[in-house]
Amino acid sequence: MILVLVEVSPAGEAVETSREAVTFARDLSAAGGGVPIDAVVVGEPDDALVKTLATYGVRRIHALTGAAYDAYSGAAWAAGLMAVREKAGSVVVMAAGTSRGNEVLAHVGARTGLPMAANAISFHGLSPFTVTRQVVGGAALEEMQLAQRPAIFSVAGHAVEAKPADAPADGELVLETPEVADADLVARVVSTDEPEPDLSGALKSARVVVGAGRGAGSADGFDDLLELADLLEAPLGVSRVVTSLGWRPHHEQVGQTGSRISPDLYIPCGISGAIQHWAGCSSAKAILAINNDPDAPMVTKATHAVIGDLHEIIPAINAEIRRRRGA
Amino acid sequence: MVSPLVCVKRVVDSSSEVVLTEDAQGVDGRFAGFTMSAHEECAVELAVQVAAAEGGQAAVMTLGDADAVEQLRAALAVGCTSATHVVADSQGFGPADVAREIAAVVRDHEAAGTPHQLVLLGNDAADSGDFQVGIRLAYELGWPVVNGVSNVSVADGEVTASGSGPDGHETFRLPLPAVVTVLEGGVQPRYPTVPGRMKAKKAPVEERQPVATPAGPSRLRLVLPPPSASSVQVLGKGPEAAPAVVDLFEQLGVLP
Numbered sequence: 001m002i003l004v005l006v007e008v009s010p011a012g013e014a015v016e017t018s019r020e021a022v023t024f025a026r027d028l029s030a031a032g033g034g035v036p037i038d039a040v041v042v043g044e045p046d047d048a049l050v051k052t053l054a055t056y057g058v059r060r061i062h063a064l065t066g067a068a069y070d071a072y073s074g075a076a077w078a079a080g081l082m083a084v085r086e087k088a089g090s091v092v093v094m095a096a097g098t099s100r101g102n103e104v105l106a107h108v109g110a111r112t113g114l115p116m117a118a119n120a121i122s123f124h125g126l127s128p129f130t131v132t133r134q135v136v137g138g139a140a141l142e143e144m145q146l147a148q149r150p151a152i153f154s155v156a157g158h159a160v161e162a163k164p165a166d167a168p169a170d171g172e173l174v175l176e177t178p179e180v181a182d183a184d185l186v187a188r189v190v191s192t193d194e195p196e197p198d199l200s201g202a203l204k205s206a207r208v209v210v211g212a213g214r215g216a217g218s219a220d221g222f223d224d225l226l227e228l229a230d231l232l233e234a235p236l237g238v239s240r241v242v243t244s245l246g247w248r249p250h251h252e253q254v255g256q257t258g259s260r261i262s263p264d265l266y267i268p269c270g271i272s273g274a275i276q277h278w279a280g281c282s283s284a285k286a287i288l289a290i291n292n293d294p295d296a297p298m299v300t301k302a303t304h305a306v307i308g309d310l311h312e313i314i315p316a317i318n319a320e321i322r323r324r325r326g327a
Numbered sequence: 328m329v330s331p332l333v334c335v336k337r338v339v340d341s342s343s344e345v346v347l348t349e350d351a352q353g354v355d356g357r358f359a360g361f362t363m364s365a366h367e368e369c370a371v372e373l374a375v376q377v378a379a380a381e382g383g384q385a386a387v388m389t390l391g392d393a394d395a396v397e398q399l400r401a402a403l404a405v406g407c408t409s410a411t412h413v414v415a416d417s418q419g420f421g422p423a424d425v426a427r428e429i430a431a432v433v434r435d436h437e438a439a440g441t442p443h444q445l446v447l448l449g450n451d452a453a454d455s456g457d458f459q460v461g462i463r464l465a466y467e468l469g470w471p472v473v474n475g476v477s478n479v480s481v482a483d484g485e486v487t488a489s490g491s492g493p494d495g496h497e498t499f500r501l502p503l504p505a506v507v508t509v510l511e512g513g514v515q516p517r518y519p520t521v522p523g524r525m526k527a528k529k530a531p532v533e534e535r536q537p538v539a540t541p542a543g544p545s546r547l548r549l550v551l552p553p554p555s556a557s558s559v560q561v562l563g564k565g566p567e568a569a570p571a572v573v574d575l576f577e578q579l580g581v582l583p
Contacts, residue, residue: 010494072492074462074474099510100493102451103474106459110466115421115545118451118458130547135456136354139345142455143547186501187471193496208581232576233583240365243512250512251491256453257365257511265581274342276453286579288572289559300557304575308565316566320573321582 002029003085003150005077005095005104006039006053006061012046014053017096019162021155022056024120025094026165029057031126037169038062038088040081042069044175054171055164061173062088068180072100073188076180078107083178090150097154109152117144119156137256137279158262158283203252203259208234208267211254211281212242215270215291215310219247224314225269231321237261239277255280269310273298290314329481329503330383332436332443333374334429335367335402336417337395338454351548353418354454363398366449368516370509373479374447375406375517381481384408386436386443390428391417396532403527404519411436411533421544422455424537426463431538433468444503445486450475450510455544461508472506473499477513489513 002025006018014022022037029035038060039053045063053061064080081104085093093108095101097119109116120131121141128147134156135142146153203209210229216222222236229236237254238247254261256276262283269290271277278301281287289302290310299305306313339345339356346355363371371387378385387402388411389395395417399410413428420428433443446468448461465472476490476499486505489498490513519527562571576582 007493015493072497074472098493099450099475102458103462106462106474109422109459110463113423115423116457116459117545118456132550133456135549136339136341136345136454137456138552139341140347140354141550141552143550144545145547146545183471187473187499187505189492189497190500191498192492192494193498231583232581244515246515253512265576265579275345276342288562288575294561300559301555302559305559305561306563306565306568306572307561308568312566313568313572316569317572320569321576324573 001088001090002035002037002092002094003081003088003090004037004039004058005081005101006041007096007098007100008041008043008045008049012049014049015096016162017098017101017157019056020158020160021094021096021101022053022058023162024155024160025092026057027160028092028123031123035091038084038090040064040084042077042080045173050171050173055168057165057167057169058171059169061171062176063173064178065175066177068185071189073185074103074107075184075187077104078111079180079184080176080178082108082111084176085150093150093152095154097156101154105152105154112150112152114148114150114152115144115146117146117153120153121156121159137276138282139275139279157260202235203237203254203261206235206261207264208232209237209254209261209263209284210234211237211239211266211268211271212248213239213268213271213277214241216242216247217311221311222248224311224318227318228267228314231318237266237281239271239274268298268302269314271298272296273301328383329377329381329444330386330441331374331377331445331447332386332388332433333367333370333402333407333447334460335363335371335387335389335398336449336452337361337389337391337398338364338452341453345551347549347551351550352546353549361394361397363401364449364453365511366451366509369477369511369514370447370449371402371405371407372514372516373509376514377445377479377481386411386441388413388429388432390415390420390425390537399532400527400530401519403530404523405517406523409533410530411535413535413537415537419543420541422457422459423463424539424541424543425460426467427539428537429460429464430467432535444505445481446506447479448506448508450508461506465506468504468506470504470506471501472508473501474508475510476507477510479507479509
């Protein structure tokens with residue numbers, strides 16, 4: 001059996017990266033001759049979530065309930081996941097490669113003394129079981145063997161597209177209340193504040209992102225870019241150098257140590273396209289690079305480009321949008 | 328008084344092209360240069376801040392070949408006051424091996440009368456991206472661990488750590504001793520001063536050997552993704568390209 005930790009949004013829905021992980025699990029299941037897929041969620045899911053997971057081919061949804069799971073603790077989630085795993089006898093324990101997913105699986109790896117592979121993008125070979133995962137921010141790939149059971153790995157965001165199964169499963173709900181040791185509750189969330197408006201969540205879910213790099217020139221060089229973002233109803237995403245220089249806040253950073261985005265269109269302006277930045281935006285469906293340098297990596301990797309000074313080009317684009325709107 | 332230990336790793340500066348070593352077991356940094364991970368730069372800053380606030384001293388350690396002393400001196404130049412170098416080829420060490428070596432340093436320092444009540448690490452290394460050394464270290468030591476936070480402070484025997492979570496800004500509070508892994512973004516690493524650099528050059532570094540033979544990572548090999556041929560469509564040069572750009576917006580259906 002394959003056990004997938006599924007993260008649930010505050011609205012009670014399975015987050016996209018978890019649905020991607022279940023889709024990945026289905027490919028693994030098929031390669032293994034139809035190994036059943038179970039999911040673990042924290043908290044009691046509503047009927048809609050159970051139905052959604054069933055459409056993704058999940059046979060059984062184990063819901064971790066009880067006071068031990070009221071506030072997040074990576075150790076407690078791992079304890080619950082392992083309790084379900086021991087009862088159900090899964091050969092694979094996996095999650096989405098989010099901060100939660102990687103953290104909980106690392107706890108599972110430490111408790112079992114087994115290796116854990118973070119951010120897998122594919123598997124090839126079941127015996128011995130081998131995954132390929134992203135390293136160096138996706139600039140290199142590692143083939144990693146997970147020969148012992150359970151095989152523990154997370155799935156990199158957007159490594160696969162989340163798709164419902166051709167044949168839905170029944171989706172049986174099982175409420176579980178595994179005991180959690182006091183020691184596993186020591187490091188738990190004591191308070192959660194409302195996110196500030198336009199934190200990185202807006203970046204990760206945006207259809208369009210306007211990007212800005214060193215080419216903005218200074219902290220005062222963002223006015224036209226922000227106007228374009230406003231006209232496109234898009235958030236601003238920036239390169240690391242922009243946050244390092246203090247021009248924009250860190251939550252706007254796109255890249256290996258910032259947000260990883262997958263918009264329909266990314267418009268990087270004055271961004272050369274260092275590997276660390278590319279790690280955060282390579283999942284964009286289309287990229288329109290605006291740059292002085294026609295040989296910059298961001299330009300050569302883009303789908304579309306305009307060559308020139310962003311401070312001349314962006315105002316012209318803004319004016320053209322306003323003109324077509326008759327404003 | 329709290330004297331944190333911060334763990335750093337010498338990694339290849341991957342801002343340019345990534346080249347693999349001949350045995351495909353690592354990234355060749357001979358031409359690109361080396362640095363420490365961005366998350367670790369912030370962990371160093373937080374360690375220095377905690378030590379200053381608590382009247383303690385921040386120690387730094389690394390596991391790596393002889394050249395890794397460069398990253399130790401970078402941390403010494405910005406406020407760490409002692410350094411430990413486990414001299415070994417880090418390529419042969421998996422996350423569990425590294426965690427065991429850090430735990431051995433923590434125990435030995437405690438036995439020598441310089442305990443570290445708090446160990447700070449980067450959330451993940453820029454090269455291996457394992458996401459697990461801090462957690463495996465916590466299990467080695469039997470300490471609680473918080474992962475991926477951007478702010479850390481210590482008061483009254485407790486560490487308060489906070490960072491961005493999926494539902495908002497999350498705060499954790501846990502008793503010392505503890506392990507905390509740090510994500511970039513909560514603090515701005517300071518630049519070294521000239522006196523800081525000079526002092527760091529001369530500072531003694533404790534050298535030691537690994538306490539155990541590493542079992543190694545579960546790596547078979549590294550490979551580079553296939554290069555994709557450029558298929559960029561240049562819409563034009565300068566502001567004259569604006570109509571073509573807006574045409575593209577309309578074509579993609581992204582104009583509200």
